[in-house]
Amino acid sequence: MLLIYYSPIYKYKLKYQAPLHFDFLTQDEIEVSSQEKLHKTIVLIILAITLFCWLTSKWIGIPVAAASGIPIVALTMTGVLEAKDVRRLPWDTLMLVAGGLALGLAIEEQQIATHFVEKISHIQVSFVLLLILFGFITVLLSNFMSNTAATTILIPMGVSLLAMVGGGNSNPTILPLVIGLSASCALFLPVSTPPNAIAFSTGLIKQSEFRLGGVIIGLLGPALTIVWIMLLSAVHLV
Known part of the structure; x- marks a missing residue:
């Protein structure tokens, strides 16, 4: 990174x-x-x-x-x-960030995440595949809403789904760590993270200039996070 x-x-x-x-x-x-x-x-x-x-x-x-x-x-x-x-004040940028917060609150209040957990709970997936799915889903959602809102929604959802699909024998701290760290890899849009919003508000950077770095970090970040957390778990550091 x-x-x-x-x-x-x-x-x-x-x-x-x-x-x-x-x-x-x-x-x-x-x-x-x-x-x-x-x-x-x-x-x-x-x-x-x-x-x-x-x-x-x-x-x-x-x-x-x-x-x-x-x-x-x-x-x-x-x-x-x-x-x-x-x-x-850069009110346009502030409205973008506020919109991401509102979107996260709306998903949480309407219990949309819980609805999807119930729909896919019968699907049998491996623990590693579950880490990969939640890592990239976290990056995707964090590009459109705040990192806090995305992790607040996905961590309980992931832990519940892990128990339903039979991942009880796995280290329960791995999935929350992957979700939390993957949320910081969302850099595709100005609203994705406060540093992006601050840089964009200066007017010196165009929105298109976030794309290349956002795609590279968005693809490599979760993958490297999963490998790192799994290695730490193997030596009993998490």
């Missing part, structure tokens, strides 16, 4: 670029004002509070959705974010 990383490096000839210089900046632009230092401190404090609420939501009783609203309210009330900053 690391070797594949070098293909865009050579494509964009980043290795031949001259080092960055900041001679064009004035001394006033380089120096950080006291107000900017205050804003940075406020951002760090709000970030710490938000992360604390996210990680301890089960114990303090604050839902994750409510905790996500803390920076929205706090950053605007403290003046860190202004109206012009909100208008500059």
Whole structure:
């Protein structure tokens, strides 16, 4: 996977670029004002509070959705974010990501995954074939919805199906690991993963430029993940 990383490096000839210089900046632009230092401190404090609420939501009783609203309210009330900053946000990209989240929630709420498990539970498949199927299905779904939503749907579905088809003698942690790691191999679309969305929102990368890398990673990623997890399982490391 690391070797594949070098293909865009050579494509964009980043290795031949001259080092960055900041001679064009004035001394006033380089120096950080006291107000900017205050804003940075406020951002760090709000970030710490938000992360604390996210990680301890089960114990303090604050839902994750409510905790996500803390920076929205706090950053605007403290003046860190202004109206012009909100208008500059890449709303088209945010809507793409939100659409993927909504799609995952809809599939989960309508129990579509459970319906398919019941339909195919009578089919006898080998454990390795089940890993391959779920690895590539995870990549496919993660290209259109968030990784979290895809794994939330597929891990319970895979574990249930594994028990139904007689895979009880296999290591039960292998399939969830394959699904979780394969979800990170979805790079075909801007909505597939937040780094893709951030890169696409700059306007410097076209959507078509995600295709080649997305196809290569999407095909090699699950296969290498399965081999790696199986090897770790063979030496009792998982």
